[in-house]
Amino acid sequence: MNTPEPSPLEQRLTHLPTRGLPPGLRxxxxxxxxxxxxxxxxxxxxxxxxxxxxxxTLAFAWILCAVLHLAQPQPVVILSARSAPAPLQxxxxxIRLLALQRATRDELLRPSPPPIPPAVDRPRSRxxxxxxxx
Amino acid sequence: xxxxxxxxxxxxxAIYGFLLQVTGSEADAADVFQELWRKLVERPxxxxxxxxxxxxxxxxxxxxxxxxxxxxxxxERIHAxxxxxxxxxxxxxxxxxxxxxxxxxxxxxxLPADQRAVLHLKLWEGLTFDAIATLLxxxxxxxxxxxxxxxxxxxxxxxxxxxEIQSP
Numbered sequence: 001m002n003t004p005e006p007s008p009l010e011q012r013l014t015h016l017p018t019r020g021l022p023p024g025l026r027x028x029x030x031x032x033x034x035x036x037x038x039x040x041x042x043x044x045x046x047x048x049x050x051x052x053x054x055x056x057t058l059a060f061a062w063i064l065c066a067v068l069h070l071a072q073p074q075p076v077v078i079l080s081a082r083s084a085p086a087p088l089q090x091x092x093x094x095i096r097l098l099a100l101q102r103a104t105r106d107e108l109l110r111p112s113p114p115p116i117p118p119a120v121d122r123p124r125s126r127x128x129x130x131x132x133x134x
Numbered sequence: 135x136x137x138x139x140x141x142x143x144x145x146x147x148a149i150y151g152f153l154l155q156v157t158g159s160e161a162d163a164a165d166v167f168q169e170l171w172r173k174l175v176e177r178p179x180x181x182x183x184x185x186x187x188x189x190x191x192x193x194x195x196x197x198x199x200x201x202x203x204x205x206x207x208x209x210e211r212i213h214a215x216x217x218x219x220x221x222x223x224x225x226x227x228x229x230x231x232x233x234x235x236x237x238x239x240x241x242x243x244x245l246p247a248d249q250r251a252v253l254h255l256k257l258w259e260g261l262t263f264d265a266i267a268t269l270l271x272x273x274x275x276x277x278x279x280x281x282x283x284x285x286x287x288x289x290x291x292x293x294x295x296x297x298e299i300q301s302p
């Protein structure tokens with residue numbers, strides 16, 4: 001629809017400054033906007049996004065760590081009697097040890113024989129002396 | 135999803151001005167604005183498909199105003215409140231200019247809300263009659279005629295003062 005040229009009154013009305021949102025109403029509206037809780041990833045992105053160089057530094061540090069880790073030689077373990085792992089006890093060894101333990105126990109439980117009385121230095125018999133003379 | 139902060143900064147003043155015009159009352163304009171804002175906060179995706187956010191919000195504001203009048207069952211009360219003058223414009227340090235603005239506010243308050251809405255959208259939002267017609271769900275010719283009637287009444291009301299200011 002064609003609009004005629006605005007009259008001087010219309011032009012003057014058009015330039016009148018209309019009132020804006022009252023500050024109190026504006027503050028009420030802003031309070032109603034829910035504040036999103038940023039996740040950890042979001043916080044990290046927010047932290048680094050203003051600094052693009054930080055991203056490249058972080059990436060370089062990560063690559064350096066990875067390269068150093070891969071380039072590090074594996075530690076060589078020298079086997080010795082002390083560092084050698086204990087051998088597993090096989091069944092036969094267990095049986096042998098049990099038998100030994102049992103034998104030791106039986107030996108300890110066996111009644112001991114009566115003690116031999118000590119030798120007494122008695123006077124020899126006459127027959128003994130005669131034999132010596134002969 | 136719409137950035138509500140940006141939305142308030144960009145369109146808040148215009149929507150409030152339009153509501154002030156059609157309701158004729160600061161309290162009603164604030165009520166309708168808050169209701170409209172509550173809907174936007176609950177469903178920010180409402181504006182995702184809007185090609186013209188300002189037009190969409192003005193239409194929402196107008197629908198919200200209609201809901202308000204229906205809730206009150208009468209529009210006379212709103213007109214009665216508006217008759218005391220709509221505080222639509224900033225105050226001016228120039229007494230003559232302030233007198234002109236006061237007279238204009240009184241003249242606007244005497245218009246029906248439908249004419250005020252068309253006048254506001256045409257004069258202070260710069261919309262075409264086609265856009266106004268779409269926004270208010272009326273034919274473009276009706277929008278144009280409401281504008282002419284409203285402007286004539288304002289001109290009649292302001293003529294003595296306007297002529298006095300215009301004369302050197």
